[in-house]
Amino acid sequence: MPVYKAEAIVLHQRALGESDRIVTLFTRENGKLRAVAKGVRRPTSRLGGRIEPFTHARLMLARGRTLDVIAQAEIVRAFxxxxxxxxxxxxxxxxxxxxxxxxxxxxxxxxxxxxxxxxxxxxxxxxxxxxxxxxxxxxxxxxxxxxxxPETSACVECGRRLPRARGVAEHWAFSPPNxxxxxxxxxxxxxxxxxxxxxxxxxxxxxxxxxxxxxxxxxxxxxxxxxxxxxxxxxxxxxxxxxxxxxxxxxxxxxxxxx
Ligand SMILES: [Zn+2]
Missing domain, CATH: 1.20.1440.120 (Recombination protein O, C-terminal domain)
Known part of the structure; x- marks a missing residue:
């Protein structure tokens, strides 16, 4: 299986089968992708603590047929x-x-x-x-x-500038569709x-x-x-x-x- 490196922030993960997890990664190189972390729910896994949600990690991944597989992980920032x-x-x-x-x-x-x-x-x-x-x-x-x-410096309909003075009591609004x-x-x-x-x-x-x-x-x-x-x-x-x-x-x- 060809392998590649990626720097990633772990978005979230969910259990897969007996001991694996599917991890959603946001990688610097390839954007968002899902990968499998095999055996991470076993207490002996060295990978588990390195791919917790929010972690910034350097990874080695192996290309799989459907999902890629996380082979190695090294923490950059644990937060x-x-x-x-x-x-x-x-x-x-x-x-x-x-x-x-x-x-x-x-x-x-x-x-x-x-x-x-x-x-x-x-x-x-x-x-x-x-x-x-x-x-x-x-x-x-x-x-x-x-x-x-969002455009909040002026009215999106008529272009009138937002008043700058503090405490202005005019009834402005925000339009989600606009x-x-x-x-x-x-x-x-x-x-x-x-x-x-x-x-x-x-x-x-x-x-x-x-x-x-x-x-x-x-x-x-x-x-x-x-x-x-x-x-x-x-x-x-x-x-x-x-x-x-x-x-x-x-x-x-x-x-x-x-x-
Ligand atoms: Zn207006």
């Missing part, structure tokens, strides 16, 4: 901080779900690979309270790389428009366009962050034509009484 914390893990699951749903198999996207690794790194090393904003930043940047960046903002005059013509404050549309614009590394300067209230989270989720669900699972898990976690 242990993500795995140890329930909330960080839930946001990491959001990131990998977006990659999984957003890309077709064998569709090479090195820019998305680098972005996903960067976002997981920020989740792993950053402050726990920034986990949500890191994930929303990732979702917006991913949308841009896949060609459906993928952008609607001004108070245009919003009544869109039955699916959802109300969004000007501050949140501005925050969305900032996260989408701010130079990398400066997104952390964004100052928004918890209520605005929740509103931004809904906007990003609705936009991505509309574009990807899916219902995302991870945001629902995060919502349930946030609502659960502290242990």
């Amino acid at each position: 242990g901080g993500v795995r140890k914390d329930l909330f960080r893990a839930a946001y990491a699951a959001y990131i990998v779900e977006l990659v999984d749903r957003g890309l077709a198999e064998r569709d090479r996207h090195e820019d998305v690979f680098l972005l996903a690794g960067d976002a997981l790194e920020k989740l792993d090393r950053g402050r726990a309270e920034d986990a949500e904003i890191v994930t929303l930043w990732f979702g917006l940047r991913l949308a841009g790389l896949l060609g459906y960046q 993928g952008g903002a609607l001004c108070p005059s245009c919003r009544p013509h869109d039955a699916q428009a959802m109300s969004v404050s000007c501050g949140v549309l501005g925050a969305c614009e900032y996260l989408t366009t701010a130079p990398d590394g400066q997104w952390g300067r964004l100052r928004i209230t918890p209520a605005q962050r929740a509103e931004l989270g809904r906007l990003v989720q609705v936009h991505l669900e509309h574009r990807l034509e899916v219902r995302l699972r991870a945001p629902q898990v995060i919502k349930r976690l946030a609502e659960a009484p502290p242990a």
Whole structure:
């Protein structure tokens, strides 16, 4: 069997037969692909701990007739901080779900690979309270790389610029079908428009366009962050034509009484 090397982020895995797993990988070289990890559920397997979800690994794969087989794995970044914390893990699951749903198999996207690794790194090393904003930043940047960046600097219907002053009380909205903002005059013509404050549309614009590394300067209230989270989720669900699972898990976690 011919073998090849790949650098990958592990998206998820599921059991196969007695002791194997099917692992969904997002590789730098070949995009998303599924591969078999043989014998990994045996306690003696050396491979098992190296292909956990979210792990960034260097792999050796053997071409198979249907699915390729993971022959060797070496961890590049384990992202242990993500795995140890329930909330960080839930946001990491959001990131990998977006990659999984957003890309077709064998569709090479090195820019998305680098972005996903960067976002997981920020989740792993950053402050726990920034986990949500890191994930929303990732979702917006991913949308841009896949060609459906939301337009939130101006009304998508008439082109009117979003007011820049803080605390403007105008009733703007976001249109999922149009993928952008609607001004108070245009919003009544869109039955699916959802109300969004000007501050949140501005925050969305900032996260989408701010130079990398400066997104952390964004100052928004918890209520605005929740509103931004809904906007990003609705936009991505509309574009990807899916219902995302991870945001629902995060919502349930946030609502659960502290242990
Ligand atoms: Zn308008």
